Amino acid sequence: MTQEKSHPSQRLPSQNELVSIKASAPILFKIPSGVPHFLKCLLTTVKYVEPSFMIKILMDFEIFGHENDLYISQEDIVHVGLMEEIGASCVSLYIRILYFQLVKREISHFFRFVEPIWLSNVGSTEEEQVEWVSKRMIDSNPGQMWLLPYHKGKHWMLIIIDFDHQLCYFLDFLHNFPPDEIKSLISR
Template identity: 55%
Template sequence: MASKSPIIFKVPTRLPMFLKILLGSVKHVEPGFMIDILMETNIMGEQYTLYISHEDIVHFGLMEEIGASCISFYISIIYSELCDREISHFFGFIEPSWSSRIGTNMDNRAEIISEHINNTVMGQTWLIPYHFLRHWMLVIIDPDDNTCYYLDPLGKSPPNDLKNLMNK
């Protein structure tokens, strides 16, 4: 039988305020608690409900290994900031599970990404999170210049899976 006690963790003092508030909001919730977030069509091209568990929030807030739902949640925060600055039209986002090797094959992933990028407006750059071997990376596509950039905080070369995906 599952434990009915909340996750025990300490909120670090050296965190941005929004992470402290986020962690404080789930500190005493029951296991199985979920937050549902409406991801509007203009964020990633289609409307859907994102479900975030309190475990996801703790991992996100403590900067531990996170899953696709946390990356999507973070994208929604970035999108909100871009809207506040009235520059959201310069960026497009791809749902992390559409680009990463999470339950789909290469052709399906390439088709989904292509469909979204084909709707690009002049001057728009696409930000695509990519997950490989328990590690998140970022791909930036500039369709105007037909250029693809790869950012890996570990400084590694792009994995072959990603190279093949971008070639398709």
């Protein structure tokens, strides 16, 4: 509006230009009170970046058994900061952070991870899931625990497999019993 007043001859944007501006507009959100300072700084920062903004993070070979790049979007950061539903990329980031904490404590050799996308409900069949997880777990060492994030609907759960003791733990903060798909996957 300031530009219009100082430059009355400037033309107004067309309808197509307005749609384009709206499509590239930043995500609108309110930072809740009581958010930790570091999270408030992060949310404030991403509030003013381009919507196409992506953070590229190298995922070391040791984390998932292959080296790859993880891309975290502005929307991912907002969802984490506001405690909203998160996707597989955010869970992968949490795993990366956990892995480096385990490395610092020199206990990373006790834990192995399976990629969150492998057990999410994004179009894969049970046979594909069994194959991916089996291939990943084939080089298991004695004393290792496997952590498998599992996504069902809008909810993440965790499966922990202890090969040495032939035990499987199912963690769900909603206190649900393991779904039949999990029981079938683990038994296979």
